[in-house]
Amino acid sequence: MNQRINPSSQPTPVAERQRAAGAVHARTSGGDRLRSWLDHHREMWRESWRRFFAAPMSSGMTALVIAIALALPAALQLGLTNFQRAVAGWDGQPQISVFLHKRAKESVVMDYADQLRADPLVAGVTYISPEQALAEFQQASGLGDALVGMESNPLPAVLLVRPAGSDSAALESLAARLRESALTDSVVLDMAWVQRLAQLTELGRRMSAGLAFLLALGVLLVVVNSIRLHIENRREEILVVKLVGATDAFVRRPFLYTGLVYGLVGGLIAWLLVSVGVWLLAGPVSGLANLYGSGFRLDGPGITYFLGLAGGAALLGLIGAWLAVARHISAIQPR
Amino acid sequence: MIKFDNVNKRYESGQDALGRVSLEIGRAEMVFLTGHSGAGKSTLLKLLTAIERPTRGSIIVAGQNLNRLRNGQIPYYRRNLGIVFQNHQLLFDRSVFDNVALPLAVAGCSKREVGRRVRAALDKVGLLHKEKQNPIVLSGGEQQRVGIARAVVNKPALLVADEPTGNLDPKLSEEIMQLFRQFNAVGTTVLIASHDLELIARMRQRVLTLQQGQLIYDGYPSREPAY
Ligand SMILES: Nc1ncnc2c1ncn2[C@@H]1O[C@H](COP(=O)(O)OP(=O)(O)OP(=O)(O)O)[C@@H](O)[C@H]1O
Ligand SMILES: [Mg+2]
Numbered sequence: 001m002n003q004r005i006n007p008s009s010q011p012t013p014v015a016e017r018q019r020a021a022g023a024v025h026a027r028t029s030g031g032d033r034l035r036s037w038l039d040h041h042r043e044m045w046r047e048s049w050r051r052f053f054a055a056p057m058s059s060g061m062t063a064l065v066i067a068i069a070l071a072l073p074a075a076l077q078l079g080l081t082n083f084q085r086a087v088a089g090w091d092g093q094p095q096i097s098v099f100l101h102k103r104a105k106e107s108v109v110m111d112y113a114d115q116l117r118a119d120p121l122v123a124g125v126t127y128i129s130p131e132q133a134l135a136e137f138q139q140a141s142g143l144g145d146a147l148v149g150m151e152s153n154p155l156p157a158v159l160l161v162r163p164a165g166s167d168s169a170a171l172e173s174l175a176a177r178l179r180e181s182a183l184t185d186s187v188v189l190d191m192a193w194v195q196r197l198a199q200l201t202e203l204g205r206r207m208s209a210g211l212a213f214l215l216a217l218g219v220l221l222v223v224v225n226s227i228r229l230h231i232e233n234r235r236e237e238i239l240v241v242k243l244v245g246a247t248d249a250f251v252r253r254p255f256l257y258t259g260l261v262y263g264l265v266g267g268l269i270a271w272l273l274v275s276v277g278v279w280l281l282a283g284p285v286s287g288l289a290n291l292y293g294s295g296f297r298l299d300g301p302g303i304t305y306f307l308g309l310a311g312g313a314a315l316l317g318l319i320g321a322w323l324a325v326a327r328h329i330s331a332i333q334p335r
Numbered sequence: 336m337i338k339f340d341n342v343n344k345r346y347e348s349g350q351d352a353l354g355r356v357s358l359e360i361g362r363a364e365m366v367f368l369t370g371h372s373g374a375g376k377s378t379l380l381k382l383l384t385a386i387e388r389p390t391r392g393s394i395i396v397a398g399q400n401l402n403r404l405r406n407g408q409i410p411y412y413r414r415n416l417g418i419v420f421q422n423h424q425l426l427f428d429r430s431v432f433d434n435v436a437l438p439l440a441v442a443g444c445s446k447r448e449v450g451r452r453v454r455a456a457l458d459k460v461g462l463l464h465k466e467k468q469n470p471i472v473l474s475g476g477e478q479q480r481v482g483i484a485r486a487v488v489n490k491p492a493l494l495v496a497d498e499p500t501g502n503l504d505p506k507l508s509e510e511i512m513q514l515f516r517q518f519n520a521v522g523t524t525v526l527i528a529s530h531d532l533e534l535i536a537r538m539r540q541r542v543l544t545l546q547q548g549q550l551i552y553d554g555y556p557s558r559e560p561a562y
Contacts, residue, residue, distance in 0.1 A: 036443040237426050243384070244438040244485070245414035247407075334386045334420075 040253065048257035052265065059262070062226045066266025066313065069219050071273040073212035074309055078274060078301060080204050086289075086296050087197060096175055097188045098159040102130075104183045106157070112183055113159055121174050126160040133158060156185060216316060223262055223320025227255050231328045238332045252325045256318060263317020267310035274301050274309075336362045336493060336524045337383065342392035344378050344548075352378040354548045355392070360526065362492075365519040367535045368528040370545035376528040379545070380497050383526070384418055385409045397492060414442050417486030417523075419496035424482065425470040431457070431481050432466040438489045456484040460514060476507035480514070487518055494518055496527045500534065508534055 052059045100109060106129070113125045128136075133155040161178065163171055171189065179187045231238070238251055278300045289296035301309070337360040344353040352375045360366050368376050381387040382394055385401055394401040397415065404412055425434045435456055439449045457463045460480040465473065470481055479499060486494060496515070500508035512534060519525045529535060535542060536556060544552035 032445050033443045036445055039446070040440075040443070237428075240424075240426060241437060241441055242410070243386075243413065243418055243420070244441055245410045245412075245416075246441040247410045250410075250441055334384075335381075 040250070044253045044257045047254060048261045051258065052261050059265075062222060062262055063265040063269055065222050066219050066262060066317070067269030067273060069215040069222070070266060070270035070309065070313055071277075073208055073215055074270055074301075074305075075274050075277055076204070076208040076211065078278070078299075078305070080201065080208060082299050083204075084201060085299065087201075094163060094171060094189065096161040096163065096171075096178060098161060098178050098181075099185045099188070100157045100159065100183050101185045102156050104157065109157060109159070109183060112181065116159070116161060116178075119174075121164050121170060122161055123164045124162040126162075128158040128160065130155050130157050219263075219266070219313070219316045220320045220323070223259050223317050224324045226262060227259055227321045227324035228328055230255060230258055231324065231332070235332055238329065239334050242332070243334045248329065251329055255325050255329075256321045259317040259319075259321020259324070260314050261317070263314040263320075264310060266317070267313025270313065271301060271306050271309050336360055336364070336397060337526070338393075338395040339379075339382075340393045340395075342382065342389045342394060344375075344382060344387060345390045352548055353382075353389075353545075356545075356548070356550050357392075358543060358550060358553065360524065363519065363522045363524055364541065365516065365525040365538075366527070366541045366543060367538065368526060368543045368545065369530065369532065369535060372530075373547075374545040375548040376545055377497055378548075380495050380526070380528055383493075383495055384416060385412055410441075414438065414489060415491055415493065417489070417491035417494040419479075419482050419486045419494070419499050421498045421501050425478055425485075427469060427471045429469075430467050431462065431470050431473070434470055434481055435466075435484045435488050437485060442489065452488055452490075453484075456488040457481075459487070459517070460484045476503050476510070479503060479507075479511060483511070483514055487523070491523065493524045493526070496525075498529060499527060500529065500531060505534070509537075512538055 109127065113127050116122050116125050130153045134153050137155065161174075163174055165171075175187050175189045178184055241251060278298055282298045282300075285298045286296070337358070339356050339358045342353055342356045343351070345351050356375075356379070368379060370376055378387065382389055382401070383396065385404060389402065396412075399412065401412075425431075426437075432453055435453045436449050439452060444452070454463060454466070457466055460483055462473075462477060462480055462484065465477070470478055473481065483496075483499070486496075494515070499515075500511050503511065508531065515525050515527060516538070539555070542552065542554065542556050543550060
């Protein structure tokens, strides 16, 4: 190895002998080799882009297939993130509403509330008097005027009980106890939809992960196939460079870069697709949010999202190219 | 420079292309390899260029035993050879210059060095003025000369050619042979496989003749009128 690192500016007898032997690498110093190795990488990087745009139809198609395959799970992921953000305002904690008998005295109810607060299963109790309930209802429903004419308040007092845990058996037993009280008219355990929502979100997440996996596999196959065609098209060239002393790494390099470029362009197009989709949906979503009195706005694909998508796509392109190259290049040997 | 010791090559088809061939070629010698079609000339050159491996026997080139050459070392071994093969021709998607530069690019030469050496090689074969052209527009003889420039651009110690004048007319063939002679004159060992007995006779060099994979003649035919 040190024989190769031999500055050609000072011809020693050894260097002279090697000159006579005529080995190219004998006269190329380590620094030169590193520089030319870097040069070759840079050249292959540029060359891959050149080749990509030299056949815009076929490379564009490949990139588009990759883009669509990536955009689907990416959009789903973004949708899920947004959905979770939208429902985040809704407390995931279950809550028990205890509707009291209309004739229950307020002082007795207050005692009962205190008693409940002492219960280890209970985290907190909020008392809503019939008057408060009415005011809230009028405000929320917009039916204020309709109720003005009524002689008496039709609404009962309510105790909002926040349980200490979310264990469903404990919740059920607490609800049962609340139901037994003489003061209680009815008990509503409004946790079912919260759980359902959480479960649906989880289901969506798993489905999108599964879909992402399958489509990533699809992207890999597309890249492997395109690179295989590239290799086939450049068969003659591969034979010649191998015959003049190209290492496998040298032969592989342009194809790996081509895979990388496919992935990058595919990722970029996927990001564009998702961005356009978000842009198209932003109007309707904010309209819908306004109807529900929410200030929710759709979160677009940001910079980290873009980097993740492009990076993931580039990685897939590289892996695909590597698989193709590992399979097909060693099979091409001069005969 | 080259030493074959009882070399046998049997292809996977079961064909014995070479059988027990032993020969020695010294440094800076110029040798012709001849014989009928199918005699094993190309096979011998493929063994020499590590395209094929011998079935039996050993091959030593410049002190290196080719039997012990690992696959990963083959590229480095080939960088010390100049190879002119008829069926591994020029690449038509790049200029004459870039074709000739291939062995240097592969070996990782600096840009400046590449330019200097490629021009020197093209100058030797008389095609310096065509460096920017695509080889597809060149004549057969010119293309062959570009191939030779590519083979000598890394100043190999050993130059190997398989039918380098295969489809050229006698005058062009003669010119190509003169080129090889010039490289030989500056110390390169040259081994050329050829059918062209007349041409070989005119060159007055050592000749090896193969027949059905056997080495049946090794000598200087011009000094032996009987041949
Ligand atoms: N890859 C191969 N697989 C199987 N048999 C082969 C292979 N290459 C050559 N042969 C056989 O080996 C024998 C020698 O072939 P080779 O190519 O060395 O002959 P040659 O002397 O170069 O002939 P030509 O003058 O026609 O080029 C022939 O019989 C040929 O059929
Ligand atoms: Mg042959």
